[in-house]
Amino acid sequence: MRSPLSAPIARDAAIALIIVAVLLAMPLVAPKGLVFVVGTLALHIVFGLSWNLMFGQTGLVSFGHASFFAIGGYFYALVARSFPDLHPLLGFAGAGAFGVALAVVIGLIALRRSLGVYFAILTLALSQIVYLFLSSFTPLGREDGFTGIRRPVLDMGLFQVDLAKGDNYYLFIILFSTLLCAIIWWVRHSQTGRALRAIQQDPERAAFLGINVAGNRLLAFAIASGVTAVAGALYGPWLQLLTPDVAHWTLSARPILYSLLGGVSSFWGPVAGAAGFAILEYGTRTLHGFSEIIIGSILLAVVLLFPGGILGGLESLRRRHATPASAAKETRR
């Protein structure tokens, strides 16, 4: 029995399969520079999706999401340097667990009473603290950054994969990011996701259904932070270098831009937004000085013309051209 209340798993799995297949084939046809951009994009998609789990789904505005990206990155780099024999997958998982633990501690304090703009400011302050810490703490390389982060060898029992070879680390990033996106998708479409959506719509009403609003907000914050920390951990060996800039507030603005550009109310919004942003950046990379102006103008235009983002705009165009009967038949979620 398919109910309109069921998750669109077949549709979304098909879309994901196509995207992943295209991305995995990239190294065969695309120049190295573009492959690097796409690998980074995959991590930024995770970054954007996890932020929008807080915002679009739960109604929490964080201005400091990059701090968890940075914390995950530095955590993995430090662990990998300190314990070279540790299995890299444990290192990545550890970064996620560390992100979750930190988010729980911060969330217990920050989410108690401060919501809305207060939570946004608190998270911004947090990201500044992380930034200053990373810029001044000598064991983490201060402003020169954490250098020489190696791409590890994956020991899978029966076989070994050297991620330093060829495009292996790129493929690893794509597959791992897909897993992280799937986790976000699952949370969003699960019973917990429905409760989060109710909280986003009207927290007081949700409380009067017996939903633990504070607990669920903390859960969303912890999941988003943990997933982002793993993405940050994957980013270190990709760049082989981490600088405090990964905790800078301009990076915290990225998932916000991705979500607004793509559309906050759909799962795919931040994916489309991050991709659109990457295309703009790549397309204007040679126009020194003009790049920011062009990107900024296009962002402004999209947000003003399509309040629902790229996907919201496409959806309203589709509805306008669809016959009333078929439009009524399709109730999208």
Place this chain on the structure above:
Amino acid sequence: MSGAGTPTMPLLEARRVVKDYPSVKVLKNVDLSVSEGDTLAVIGPNGAGKTTLFKVLSGEVFADSGSVLFRGADVTRVPEWKRVRAGFGRSFQVARVFKDLTAAANVLVAVEAAFRNAPPGGRTLLACDPTRTALERVDEALDEVGLSARSDVEAKLLSHGDKKRLELAMSLVLRPTILLLDEPTAGMSPADRKASVDLIASVKARHGMTVVLTEHDMGVVFDLASHVAVLHHGEMIATGSPAEVRENPLVRKIYLGSGAGHA
């Protein structure tokens, strides 16, 4: 309905409840007692403190002093979501529903909140869709309040009366022991009002729950209530059966007016 006259512990009780807001004393030593199976209507002019009393009873705000007891246990400082899990249900004066969700999705949230971690019918670890049982409950509840035909309509597109009905469906799936209805017929046309009264009466008869409501319309009050409490300037000035309260000279003077009676 039980007609037993044996003295039992009240289901819900307010004792000497005081609630101040910065410039006004809203509730001054309010006592209130509701027994299992009662339908208590709290009436009073605008600004009498009805809504504040409602908020204190439901846990939306806490009393400054005094206490609220549920089945004899002190719940004065228990937050609303825990009270709901203990058996409270509540509707709002202006219906509050999740506006971007369909009617069915609204009820589903309530059903799943009621089931919490133990959905009947079970589920496999990775399944995220609602269980068949949950969907059946949603259909039942929408059917009960007469919204089946509108289940896929986004809540913000529903009429005022339908939003109230949806809210009632969301409360009902929680299977509350006590249902708090804040002005259930506010802003309704006479026809809608009549339908609402019938719906509340039938729901109460079927589920046997205790109901506390605030209401402006005296017709509604005398149709539904087994007991009436009159709040005036934050003080409880009369309680009793509808007939007793109607005959109370003080109540007649300050609130009902001489011509009040059945609508």
